[in-house]
Amino acid sequence: MQTNIGLLGYGTVGEGVARIISLEETLLSQKIGWPLKLSKALVRDLTAPRGFPPPPGLLTTNPFDVVGNPDIQVVVEVMGGIEPARTLILKALEFGQHVVTANKALLATCGKEIFEKAAQTKREVFFEAAVAGAIPVIRTLKEGLAANRIQSVFGILNGTTNYILTSMSQHATSFDTALAEAKSLGYAEADPTMDIEGEDAAHKLVLLTALAYGVLPSLKDIHIEGITKLEPLDFNFAAALGYVIKLLAKAALNPEDGRLEVSLNPAMLPKEHLLSGVTGVMNAVMVRGHASGDIFLSGAGAGMLPTASAVVGDIIEVARLEQTGAQSIRPSLGWHSLKGDAVKPAGDIRSSYYLRFSVEDRPGVLSSLAGAFAKHNISIAQVIQKGVDPLTNTVYLVILTHSAPERDLSHALELAGTLGFFTAKPQLIRVENLN
Ligand code: NAP
Ligand code: HSE
Numbered sequence: 468m469q470t471n472i473g474l475l476g477y478g479t480v481g482e483g484v485a486r487i488i489s490l491e492e493t494l495l496s497q498k499i500g501w502p503l504k505l506s507k508a509l510v511r512d513l514t515a516p517r518g519f520p521p522p523p524g525l526l527t528t529n530p531f532d533v534v535g536n537p538d539i540q541v542v543v544e545v546m547g548g549i550e551p552a553r554t555l556i557l558k559a560l561e562f563g564q565h566v567v568t569a570n571k572a573l574l575a576t577c578g579k580e581i582f583e584k585a586a587q588t589k590r591e592v593f594f595e596a597a598v599a600g601a602i603p604v605i606r607t608l609k610e611g612l613a614a615n616r617i618q619s620v621f622g623i624l625n626g627t628t629n630y631i632l633t634s635m636s637q638h639a640t641s642f643d644t645a646l647a648e649a650k651s652l653g654y655a656e657a658d659p660t661m662d663i664e665g666e667d668a669a670h671k672l673v674l675l676t677a678l679a680y681g682v683l684p685s686l687k688d689i690h691i692e693g694i695t696k697l698e699p700l701d702f703n704f705a706a707a708l709g710y711v712i713k714l715l716a717k718a719a720l721n722p723e724d725g726r727l728e729v730s731l732n733p734a735m736l737p738k739e740h741l742l743s744g745v746t747g748v749m750n751a752v753m754v755r756g757h758a759s760g761d762i763f764l765s766g767a768g769a770g771m772l773p774t775a776s777a778v779v780g781d782i783i784e785v786a787r788l789e790q791t792g793a794q795s796i797r798p799s800l801g802w803h804s805l806k807g808d809a810v811k812p813a814g815d816i817r818s819s820y821y822l823r824f825s826v827e828d829r830p831g832v833l834s835s836l837a838g839a840f841a842k843h844n845i846s847i848a849q850v851i852q853k854g855v856d857p858l859t860n861t862v863y864l865v866i867l868t869h870s871a872p873e874r875d876l877s878h879a880l881e882l883a884g885t886l887g888f889f890t891a892k893p894q895l896i897r898v899e900n901l902n
Contacts, residue, residue, distance in 0.1 A: 468501040470786035473533030473564075474508035475555055476546030477526060479653040480569050480596070481508060482519045483775025484543060484782075489519075495779070499786055506539050507532045509546065530555055535562040540789050541782055544568040547657055553577050560588045565789060567781040569596035569774060572661070575670035579683065579805065591788060593781035598671040599624055599750040601773035602766040603780070608678040608754065615756025617679040619719035621901060624671040626654045626748040626769030627662035628694050628714045633746040636702040636712065642695075654748055654769035664693035665714065669731045672716040675752070676729055676810075679718060683805040684729050690813035690873075692732040701823060701894060704851070704865050708821070710735035711743040715899060726811040734899045735821055741765075742901065753901075814874035819848070819898040822880075824864040825891035828855050832888050833864065839886065843879035845871050861890045867898065 472488065474481045488495065488505050496502045510526050527533070533542055534555050542559040544552055544566060552573050556566050561584070568574065574581065574594055585592045595605045599622065608617075623629050627649040634640035634648070646663065649655050654662075661667040669691045677683045694714055705712050715734035720727055736743045741763055745751040750768025755761050767773035826832050833850070840847060846869040853863045868876070880893060 468790060469504055470499070470501065470541060470782075470789060471504050471506045471539045472541050472543055472782060473506055473536060473539040475530065475533055475542060475544045475552065477508040477510050477517065477521065478545070478547075479771050480545040480774045480778060481543075482517065483771035484545065484778050485521060486519050486772070487775050487779045488782075495783065499783055501790070503782065503786060507536065509533050534559045534564070539564060541565045541567060541785050543778060543782065544570055544573075545778065546570075547572070549573055549576065553581070556581055556592070557584050560584045560590045560592070563588065563590065565591045565593075565785045567593045567596075567778055567785060569594070569778055571597040571667065571670040571674060575673040575686065578674070578677070591785050593785055594674070595781050596774050596777035598674050599752055599764075600626060600766065600768040600770065601776045602750060602752060602764050602768070603777070604675070604752045604764055605678065607762065607764060608675065612754060612756050612759055612762065615758050617720075618722075618755040618757060619717070620675050620679050620752065620754050621719075621742065621899075622672070622675065622716040622752040623713055623742060623745050623750050624675075624716045624752070624768065625662055625665075625668040625714060626750060626767070627656075627659065628665075628668070629745065629750065629768065630654060630748050631663070632694060632697075632712060632714065635697075635699065636706070637746070639699070649748075652748070653771050662693075663695050665691045665731050666693075668714060668716050672718060672729065672731050675716070676718040676727075677805055679754070680720075680727060681805055682727060682808045682810070684727075684810045685807060688729075688810050688812075690730045690732060690816070694733055696894070697733055697896075698894065700863070701821075701896065704821070704823065705735050705896075706738075707851075708735070708849075708867070709738050710821075710898065711738050712736075712896065713742060713745070715742075717899070721811070727808070728816050729810045730813065730816060732897055734897045736899055736901060740901055814877070815872055817870045817872050819870050819900075820868045820876055821894075821896040821898050822866045822868070823894040824866070824889060825861050825893075826864050827888045827890060828860050828862045829888070835886050835888070836864070836866075836883055839883040840866075840868070840879045842882060843875045845869075845876055845879045859890060
């Protein structure tokens with residue numbers, strides 16, 4: 468008995484999978500009870516240098532050497548992007564092959580179609596590596612916490628941005644240098660805008676929301692904001708105020724109105740919170756179940772071997788199911804039947820805010836600003852004024868607010884903007900106490 472694997476992609480993740488399957492052959496065989504064998508791997512360029520050179524004949528540029536190949540039982544999609552990945556996965560399911568994928572962009576946008584096809588064809592689609600790299604959060608939500616009503620899921624879900632934020636705040640590295648390092652370490656997406664503008668983490672958040680709440684939010688209904696607007700002085704102010712800035716993913720039921728709030732944005736977190744200590748490429752997820760209480764999972768969120776660890780874990784599970792003929796627990800509540808319920812509009816979500824204004828240093832500015840805030844029911848918790856730039860006569864005014872709906876804050880900022888004393892666009896960062 469043997470399970471044959473076909474890879475769609477032999478890049479960072481594909482190479483990691485090949486390394487583990489080849490170098491841990493005996494261990495895996497002992498764990499499963501029979502060997503795994505890598506049969507074919509799809510690439511674009513047969514001549515490109517490979518860090519873990521494949522055996523002769525493994526690489527191919529013909530996708531149908533993998534998809535629909537009757538000798539291959541499990542197709543592992545680690546090529547990324549929407550097409551041709553989507554079509555190849557659908558075809559593999561039609562041909563009766565099981566699928567393992569690390570492609571969160573694809574599942575967040577076409578997941579319904581893919582899981583519908585999997586249900587029709589009675590094949591599996593496993594995707595542990597699609598969220599938070601090595602951390603087994605999909606299995607935790609699907610199985611370990613299945614007894615719970617999930618109250619909240621908070622997460623740091625992107626390794627590249629967490630690496631950049633850590634380097635900027637702890638080592639004063641520039642944004643561009645930190646991003647270049649993350650790329651060279653194999654953490655970033657083929658298009659790193661997906662990382663830094665928050666889209667990649669939002670894709671993962673959509674998958675976690677679906678598993679936790681059975682609701683598949685549309686990306687356009689989620690407030691998504693990346694890290695490109697953060698400036699070094701915001702890290703300094705955050706530290707002075709006792710906070711750490713993280714790119715925070717949140718899916719939570721509001722205890723007052725019972726509605727689902729889903730957001731992805733930079734947030735100031737209390738420096739003593741567990742999530743604040745998650746640095747570098749590490750990711751973390753904190754799930755609160757009504758019965759389990761808080762569960763905290765942390766581990767490498769990107770990179771060759773951590774991601775391959777999750778992919779090979781899925782391959783092993785599929786291999787066991789394939790050989791025993793058993794059906795797995797479906798990935799969530801039957802994804803194909805998930806509701807597309809709108810989540811709470813961003814404007815209705817309440818938060819506290821850090822606001823940094825660059826204003827002219829003249830009498831009446833603070834009181835006018837406070838007046839604009841009062842008019843829209845924004846209550847100020849703390850004010851800090853720092854230094855004067857003698858060339859521009861500008862001061863930094865930092866305001867922390869009490870909790871307020873985002874819509875009210877936007878109106879207050881619009882009004883303040885008409886008063887004529889801003890010398891630059893205000894900076895806004897949400898403050899989360901994570902209770
Ligand atoms: P990558 O290094 O860019 O590798 C992509 C591989 O797919 C390459 O081998 C490439 O061939 C092949 N490929 C891409 N498009 C193809 C096409 N149209 N036809 C044939 N081959 C094609 O990407 P990666 O970092 O491994 O990421 C792969 C997937 O895993 C993505 O969905 C990503 O979001 C996800 N993921 C990545 C990480 C990570 O840390 N990198 C972590 C979790 C999830 P060539 O080698 O010939 O170019
Ligand atoms: N680009 C992604 C990240 C890869 O940096 O987290 C892991 O999904």
